[in-house]
Amino acid sequence: MQLALFIVFGALALGGALNLLLQRHPIHSALSLVVVMMSLAVLYWSLGAEFLAAAQVIVYSGAIMVLFVFVIMLLNAGKEEHTPGSRAAYTVGFPGAAAIFCLLSFVFLSERGALMTSNIGGDLSSAVDNIAQLSAMLFTRQLLPFEVTSVLILVAILGAVVLARKEQ
Amino acid sequence: VNHLTNFEIFLLLSVLKVAVVLVITLLGVAYTVLLERKLLARMQNRWGPSRVGPFGLLQPLVDGAKSFLKEDMNPLAVERPLFILAPIIALGCALISMSVVPFGAVTRVQGVDLFQIANVNIGLLVILGVTSIGVYGITLSGWSSNNKYSLLGSLRSTAQMISYELSLGLSLVGVVLRAQSLNLRVIVDSQAAHGMLSWNIFGGFQFVAFFIYLMAAFAETNRAPFDLPEAENELVAGYHTEYSSMKFAMFFMAEYANMITVSCVATLLFLGGSTSVFGHLFDGFLNTPVANAIFPVCWFVAKVFAFLALYIWVRGTLPRFRYDQLMSFGWKFLLPLAMANILVTSFILAVRG
Numbered sequence: 001m002q003l004a005l006f007i008v009f010g011a012l013a014l015g016g017a018l019n020l021l022l023q024r025h026p027i028h029s030a031l032s033l034v035v036v037m038m039s040l041a042v043l044y045w046s047l048g049a050e051f052l053a054a055a056q057v058i059v060y061s062g063a064i065m066v067l068f069v070f071v072i073m074l075l076n077a078g079k080e081e082h083t084p085g086s087r088a089a090y091t092v093g094f095p096g097a098a099a100i101f102c103l104l105s106f107v108f109l110s111e112r113g114a115l116m117t118s119n120i121g122g123d124l125s126s127a128v129d130n131i132a133q134l135s136a137m138l139f140t141r142q143l144l145p146f147e148v149t150s151v152l153i154l155v156a157i158l159g160a161v162v163l164a165r166k167e168q
Numbered sequence: 169v170n171h172l173t174n175f176e177i178f179l180l181l182s183v184l185k186v187a188v189v190l191v192i193t194l195l196g197v198a199y200t201v202l203l204e205r206k207l208l209a210r211m212q213n214r215w216g217p218s219r220v221g222p223f224g225l226l227q228p229l230v231d232g233a234k235s236f237l238k239e240d241m242n243p244l245a246v247e248r249p250l251f252i253l254a255p256i257i258a259l260g261c262a263l264i265s266m267s268v269v270p271f272g273a274v275t276r277v278q279g280v281d282l283f284q285i286a287n288v289n290i291g292l293l294v295i296l297g298v299t300s301i302g303v304y305g306i307t308l309s310g311w312s313s314n315n316k317y318s319l320l321g322s323l324r325s326t327a328q329m330i331s332y333e334l335s336l337g338l339s340l341v342g343v344v345l346r347a348q349s350l351n352l353r354v355i356v357d358s359q360a361a362h363g364m365l366s367w368n369i370f371g372g373f374q375f376v377a378f379f380i381y382l383m384a385a386f387a388e389t390n391r392a393p394f395d396l397p398e399a400e401n402e403l404v405a406g407y408h409t410e411y412s413s414m415k416f417a418m419f420f421m422a423e424y425a426n427m428i429t430v431s432c433v434a435t436l437l438f439l440g441g442s443t444s445v446f447g448h449l450f451d452g453f454l455n456t457p458v459a460n461a462i463f464p465v466c467w468f469v470a471k472v473f474a475f476l477a478l479y480i481w482v483r484g485t486l487p488r489f490r491y492d493q494l495m496s497f498g499w500k501f502l503l504p505l506a507m508a509n510i511l512v513t514s515f516i517l518a519v520r521g
Contacts, residue, residue, distance in 0.1 A: 027250070027311065034304070054293035062300025066307065066330060073311045073319070130289060131350060 005046045013039035024079045026072045037061040051130050181280040197424040198228035204480045211484040235417035250312035255418035258305025262425035265298045269432045272442045272465040291352040303329050313410040321406025331498045336384035338506035342377040342513040343368050343437045356441030363447025369438040376509045378438045385430040392483035431475035442468040
């Protein structure tokens with residue numbers, strides 16, 4: 001069951017990502033990104049991280065991507081033209097991608113023994129409440145990073161307000 | 169039955185449950201429309217639909233047939249795939265949320281719970297997530313129609329839904345704090361002890377949260393007094409101006425399906441779900457397995473029905489808000505109130521616990 005979900009939604013995520021690059025209309029690209037986000041959420045859920053999956057759907061697909069689509073709609077962005085692209089992307093991009101691929105496969109293959117025996121998502125099985133564990137962790141051991149992140153977001157909001165009010 | 173494996177039984181019963189819930193929800197949608205037309209008519213001293221069948225009871229079927237048979241027009245300038253996808257997203261998301269709603273008490277047949285399609289640990293978050301995806305249906309319909317009224321209507325609607333989603337989500341935090349879980353069954357069980365007295369709205373002292381939820385729910389479903397997206401004197405018909413036939417019917421059904429979902433959530437979170445109004449007072453009365461399975465479902469349906477009637481009553485009573493009033497009400501009143509409710513609730517729970 002888990003394997004079937006992984007294959008279907010992994011393929012969907014890859015297809016969405018490719019479509020995002022190949023589509024010429026920004027709205028279609030944005031919607032492909034939504035598909036990618038949703039497929040990732042399903043993958044998280046199948047690994048037992050249900051809260052992460054819900055947060056992914058609500059925050060990324062439900063809020064951030066709606067905002068993207070909104071902006072694209074309001075700007076009335078037209079179709080993009082295919083340009084040859086920058087020279088740097090070609091010279092660095094392909095070797096870079098190949099290097100990352102090699103590095104990842106090297107790590108996975110060399111750690112194969114450890115990965116085979118590890119129970120992915122085992123700590124997050126539905127027998128134990130996922131959210132209780134997460135919140136206990138966030139408010140005890142990770143309290144400082146959590147609060148600092150909140151302050152960071154607050155600063156971003158204040159910055160946005162300052163920028164928006166400047167014209168008056 | 170014996171030659172099927174456990175998984176096959178689970179699969180068969182699940183598919184059956186999905187089919188039954190789908191049919192009942194769609195029928196519910198059709199008859200909510202009729203209920204609304206009838207009740208509104210009586211509030212305005214009219215009869216409402218009365219010609220088709222006894223008391224007009226067959227009206228929804230005839231309306232459905234009409235929508236099917238009408239010509240399905242596609243304007244030339246629309247963005248074709250998205251124009252067709254939009255109503256499907258709207259209706260699909262409206263129906264998917266029903267999958268985590270527990271309709272009755274836990275009743276197991278062959279190990280499968282009869283009255284809930286999926287018992288998910290994060291049921292509440294699933295409903296919120298699916299609702300937030302439903303916004304795409306409206307956004308895309310307005311944009312792909314290539315019509316200024318549609319675009320303005322969908323912009324209004326999307327902005328309204330995003331704004332009120334915040335208050336909606338925050339109003340539910342108090343309930344979650346009390347139940348200490350996002351599982352809908354656990355939330356219902358936390359209100360089961362003394363019937364009406366232990367409902368979150370009364371015994372749980374979450375009436376402020378209920379008020380916020382009520383307002384936000386009206387706005388989320390684009391219903392009066394917040395039905396600005398389809399203010400016909402300003403926007404023709406809003407985001408579904410260019411839609412006809414079955415595609416229009418899908419938006420229409422999505423609106424009523426959303427109403428039913430919102431009523432279900434209100435019932436589960438504030439009105440004790442499928443538990444009896446009288447608590448355990450009449451537990452000895454008719455204590456058979458069948459009655460114990462059926463009575464909770466009846467309570468649930470009665471509560472949802474009452475909430476739907478409230479929806480219609482409000483529509484028949486209140487005039488429409490102005491758009492700036494809507495936005496300032498949501499952001500400057502409901503949102504701070506919801507936050508204050510969370511602080512007070514968690515403070516009291518911390519002191520008592």
